[in-house]
Amino acid sequence: xxAECFGLPPTPESSFGMDRRDFLRLGGASLxxxxxxxxxxxxxxxxxxxxxxxxxxSAAKKYNVPVELLLAIGYVNTLWEMPPPEAxxxxxxxxxxxxxxxxxxxxxxxxxxxLRRAALLTGLSEExxxxxxxANVLGGAAVLSDIVGASKPQDLNGWQDAVxxxxxxxxxxxxxxxxxxxxxxxTISTGETLELAPQAGVDVPQVFTTQSVNQYPGxxxxxxxRRNYTNANRGNAQIDQIVIxxxxxxxxxxxxxxxxxxxxxxxxxxxxxxxxxxxxxRNEDIAWHAGRWHTNKxxxxxxxxxxxxxxxxxxxxxxxxxARLSAYLCRKFNIPVDHHHVIGHNQVPGCSGPGGxxxxxxxxxxxxxxxxxxxxxxxxx
Numbered sequence: 001x002x003a004e005c006f007g008l009p010p011t012p013e014s015s016f017g018m019d020r021r022d023f024l025r026l027g028g029a030s031l032x033x034x035x036x037x038x039x040x041x042x043x044x045x046x047x048x049x050x051x052x053x054x055x056x057x058s059a060a061k062k063y064n065v066p067v068e069l070l071l072a073i074g075y076v077n078t079l080w081e082m083p084p085p086e087a088x089x090x091x092x093x094x095x096x097x098x099x100x101x102x103x104x105x106x107x108x109x110x111x112x113x114x115l116r117r118a119a120l121l122t123g124l125s126e127e128x129x130x131x132x133x134x135a136n137v138l139g140g141a142a143v144l145s146d147i148v149g150a151s152k153p154q155d156l157n158g159w160q161d162a163v164x165x166x167x168x169x170x171x172x173x174x175x176x177x178x179x180x181x182x183x184x185x186x187t188i189s190t191g192e193t194l195e196l197a198p199q200a201g202v203d204v205p206q207v208f209t210t211q212s213v214n215q216y217p218g219x220x221x222x223x224x225x226r227r228n229y230t231n232a233n234r235g236n237a238q239i240d241q242i243v244i245x246x247x248x249x250x251x252x253x254x255x256x257x258x259x260x261x262x263x264x265x266x267x268x269x270x271x272x273x274x275x276x277x278x279x280x281x282r283n284e285d286i287a288w289h290a291g292r293w294h295t296n297k298x299x300x301x302x303x304x305x306x307x308x309x310x311x312x313x314x315x316x317x318x319x320x321x322x323a324r325l326s327a328y329l330c331r332k333f334n335i336p337v338d339h340h341h342v343i344g345h346n347q348v349p350g351c352s353g354p355g356g357x358x359x360x361x362x363x364x365x366x367x368x369x370x371x372x373x374x375x376x377x378x379x380x381x
Contacts, residue, residue, distance in 0.1 A: 059141035085101055087309075095258075114143050156202055167252060171252040175250065218277060228288060239298060247270070271304050295350070348360070
């Protein structure tokens with residue numbers, strides 16, 4: 001996002017995108033393994049060579065944290081993949097520049113610094129924690145253990161407050177405990193298969209929200225901090241585009257980032273892999289999402305959970321939910337359903353590089369299925 005969007009002198013912008021090769025560059029494990037986590041104790045049925053599961057097991061044992069909890073956190077954060085540091089390097093005013101690093105999403109921003117906390121607790125360097133998968137998992141476990149204190153809870157439910165503090169929002173605990181309750185299974189890019197069995201007796205936290213006056217039906221109202229958008233009174237004559245973003249992070253962390261007063265960024269909506277929708281800025285107000293003030297003034301911004309380099313980020317539920325939202329907005333503001341009016345963040349002009357928007361941002365990236373998305377919007381409209 002350019003600084004002119006919020007009254008600061010314009011500054012050069014950086015790219016926060018990455019290709020699949022970059023995203024799948026992992027630290028730690030190099031050999032595939034097959035793993036089953038069964039009971040609360042964590043049971044390994046099969047494993048070949050160094051593995052992510054072994055890294056989770058080692059971190060859990062060292063810091064006395066349930067391995068199931070670490071697995072659920074890693075799944076919510078990045079689908080058990082290790083993004084490179086540049087995926088979401090901190091940059092004020094960039095909606096994807098949250099400063100969250102690695103599979104365990106250790107944070108380093110002016111508001112929070114769990115990366116530094118992990119370095120102090122583990123004795124590892126911040127660079128190691130950013131780039132090494134094994135170190136990152138260890139750092140996340142150390143921080144979570146430190147949050148809960150010396151007296152460790154006897155069951156998974158007792159860790160809820162610590163998980164919420166780790167993610168800086170109750171919504172994060174909801175996502176983690178839903179994963180614990182439902183279980184998860186995935187073969188990651190190294191070829192290793194991880195399975196987190198559904199955990200019996202897990203309680204999913206309940207988080208309630210107030211309703212927005214003009215809220216999209218079915219969305220949760222999770223307002224961005226008032227410093228992260230511009231109050232306005234826009235109507236049909238002022239809004240003629242929808243800009244599609246990919247958050248380079250989880251649903252809850254994206255909502256939380258927009259609520260950080262130092263983020264200087266926001267989007268109107270955030271959509272999760274499961275199809276949840278959060279509204280963070282009223283349609284009539286101007287969210288700071290596009291990296292260009294002129295586009296911000298005339299558009300609605302929709303962020304999507306996930307990473308542009310991981311095609312698994314974009315589920316059928318996400319496409320359907322987002323397309324229904326876009327169809328609603330197209331009806332409400334008379335926006336044509338085409339690729340000139342429903343655009344990617346990478347199509348926003350005005351960046352300093354010769355390639356325009358692509359030099360600033362690459363989202364939603366090569367794995368976003370535009371033909372499918374526009375077809376769904378037309379169907380729901």
